[in-house]
Amino acid sequence: MAKKKEPQICIVTVTGADRVGIIARLATTMANANINILDVNQNVMEEYFVMTMAVDIVESKIDIKQIRKKLDRVSKEMGLTITIQDENIFKVMHRV
Amino acid sequence: MRISVEEVFETVGMTVDHHFDIRTVTLGINLKDCMDRNIERLTRRIKNKITNKAKMLNEYADATEQKYGIPITNRRIAVTPASILLEPLDGKISTAVKLARAMDKAARDSKIDFIGGFGAMVQKGMTKTDKVLIDSIPRALSSTKRVCAFINLASTQAGINMNAVEKVGHTIKDLARRTPNGIGCARLAVFANVPEDNPFMAGAHHGIGEPDFSLNIGISGPGVVRDVVLHNPDCDLTQLSEVIKRTVFKITRAGELIGREIAKLMKVEFGIVDISLASTTQAHDSVAEIIEAMGVEQMGLPGTTAALALLMDAVKKGGAMASGNVGGLSGTFIPVSEDSGMIRAVKAGTLNLQKLEALTSVCSVGLDMFAVPGSTPADVLSGIIADELSIGVINNKTTGVRVIPVPGKKAGDMVSFGGLLGTAVVMKVPKKGCAKLIARKGRIPSPITSLRN
Numbered sequence: 001m002a003k004k005k006e007p008q009i010c011i012v013t014v015t016g017a018d019r020v021g022i023i024a025r026l027a028t029t030m031a032n033a034n035i036n037i038l039d040v041n042q043n044v045m046e047e048y049f050v051m052t053m054a055v056d057i058v059e060s061k062i063d064i065k066q067i068r069k070k071l072d073r074v075s076k077e078m079g080l081t082i083t084i085q086d087e088n089i090f091k092v093m094h095r096v
Numbered sequence: 097m098r099i100s101v102e103e104v105f106e107t108v109g110m111t112v113d114h115h116f117d118i119r120t121v122t123l124g125i126n127l128k129d130c131m132d133r134n135i136e137r138l139t140r141r142i143k144n145k146i147t148n149k150a151k152m153l154n155e156y157a158d159a160t161e162q163k164y165g166i167p168i169t170n171r172r173i174a175v176t177p178a179s180i181l182l183e184p185l186d187g188k189i190s191t192a193v194k195l196a197r198a199m200d201k202a203a204r205d206s207k208i209d210f211i212g213g214f215g216a217m218v219q220k221g222m223t224k225t226d227k228v229l230i231d232s233i234p235r236a237l238s239s240t241k242r243v244c245a246f247i248n249l250a251s252t253q254a255g256i257n258m259n260a261v262e263k264v265g266h267t268i269k270d271l272a273r274r275t276p277n278g279i280g281c282a283r284l285a286v287f288a289n290v291p292e293d294n295p296f297m298a299g300a301h302h303g304i305g306e307p308d309f310s311l312n313i314g315i316s317g318p319g320v321v322r323d324v325v326l327h328n329p330d331c332d333l334t335q336l337s338e339v340i341k342r343t344v345f346k347i348t349r350a351g352e353l354i355g356r357e358i359a360k361l362m363k364v365e366f367g368i369v370d371i372s373l374a375s376t377t378q379a380h381d382s383v384a385e386i387i388e389a390m391g392v393e394q395m396g397l398p399g400t401t402a403a404l405a406l407l408m409d410a411v412k413k414g415g416a417m418a419s420g421n422v423g424g425l426s427g428t429f430i431p432v433s434e435d436s437g438m439i440r441a442v443k444a445g446t447l448n449l450q451k452l453e454a455l456t457s458v459c460s461v462g463l464d465m466f467a468v469p470g471s472t473p474a475d476v477l478s479g480i481i482a483d484e485l486s487i488g489v490i491n492n493k494t495t496g497v498r499v500i501p502v503p504g505k506k507a508g509d510m511v512s513f514g515g516l517l518g519t520a521v522v523m524k525v526p527k528k529g530c531a532k533l534i535a536r537k538g539r540i541p542s543p544i545t546s547l548r549n
């Protein structure tokens with residue numbers, strides 16, 4: 001049996017004005033690329049939308065550079081700021 | 097433990113809003129195995145060795161940048177000091193210039209903007225080849241675009257080689273005359289106690305105590321540190337030191353992760369993280385503005401040295417906690433042209449040669465990108481260098497000088513060096529200095545290291 005690949009977890013952040021369909025749009029983008037969403041943390045503060053999303057890109061059909069491009073397109077269309085970074089950067093920076 | 101939303105946004109904010117970047121990834125390459133008695137064979141081997149690895153460096157740095165979403169601003173190469181490579185050759189200046197041109201071409205072919213290591217270690221004395229190398233610097237740097245030169249003129253172990261200090265005063269003037277606005281001098285740094293693993297240009301080289309390859313990282317985050325200081329306007333200085341420490345811990349960790357990953361991909365040894373705060377010409381990415389955020393009205397006014405000492409100490413403590421591989425220069429750069437706050441302070445008259453010299457006793461790395469009138473005599477340049485290096489020698493630390501005598505300019509004039517190098521105000525320096533002292537030559541003996549008051 002083929003060995004299961006190690007997960008490669010990235011954190012996506014989204015900020016901007018709240019509107020209908022932000023999560024739907026992101027979820028569709030992820031699903032089209034075969035990226036598994038592990039966790040979503042979302043909040044609306046004074047009409048300001050703040051979200052972090054943990055995704056596993058190990059089975060993704062496209063590499064992180066192309067994922068970033070797709071997210072950039074979403075951010076332009078919906079007027080949001082979107083970032084994606086490998087989870088390890090947060091672990092090393094915030095855990096002793 | 098899961099990463100909280102606040103922690104995620106703290107990291108995102110550092111890169112998106114406060115210019116946190118990996119300032120440089122520098123690959124050190126040992127070229128001793130390329131040595132030959134024939135210059136053509138030497139340059140051919142060097143070219144092969146450098147271009148092969150440099151292409152990988154660019155490729156993997158791009159991939160790592162994408163993965164972690166943190167920009168890697170510069171990718172550079174540092175090599176074995178050129179004076180060693182030149183030893184078996186014919187001792188002609190033209191041969192040294194050929195070597196510099198070969199280094200330049202190798203860098204250009206592999207899309208590397210700067211290659212460091214065209215230099216010599218002469219703190220105790222100069223070999224015939226060392227002298228040739230120093231004499232070749234004006235021609236070598238004025239006929240190349242990417243080659244950086246360094247000369248280690250002094251060390252705590254050996255003292256200050258005043259024969260070489262005297263010579264370098266003339267070298268700098270000659271180099272300035274050969275390049276527009278003296279810009280070639282931005283690629284020449286002279287040092288006391290030069291580190292062998294420094295990833296920052298112009299002083300980067302791959303020291304003789306280094307392995308075949310070594311991947312060194314220079315992080316930078318003056319903008320991030322300034323932001324954290326601004327967010328703590330009322331805390332006392334002990335607490336301020338704590339918050340700076342914590343911030344530097346985080347950015348050092350990020351640097352080490354990225355450095356280790358690129359080293360692993362390239363199958364080379366990971367060297368060091370240099371935790372120097374390095375300014376850029378971008379707004380707010382300024383060391384002077386950190387000092388001002390701490391409460392000094394303008395960089396250079398009373399209080400500046402104390403504030404810089406606190407900052408520097410907190411940076412080192414945070415960095416040393418984050419990584420066992422902290423090395424290189426690991427200080428705070430205070431380049432006069434590359435830091436918008438420094439430029440403002442010079443224009444306002446709060447920052448001058450004397451204050452800059454004082455500041456370098458509590459931070460690295462010395463008088464950096466320091467423009468002076470083109471008419472400044474060579475002995476005054478040598479005197480400024482000797483003063484600065486003696487601070488390093490006595491205090492057991494690295495100090496350096498990167499001085500640019502701008503032809504045709506006088507004190508107070510502005511000069512634009514373009515791009516990363518920024519704009520400098522030509523500083524006022526005395527027209528006479530220490531001609532007799534410099535003419536004595538010899539060596540200032542190594543200092544006593546006890547009785548340290």
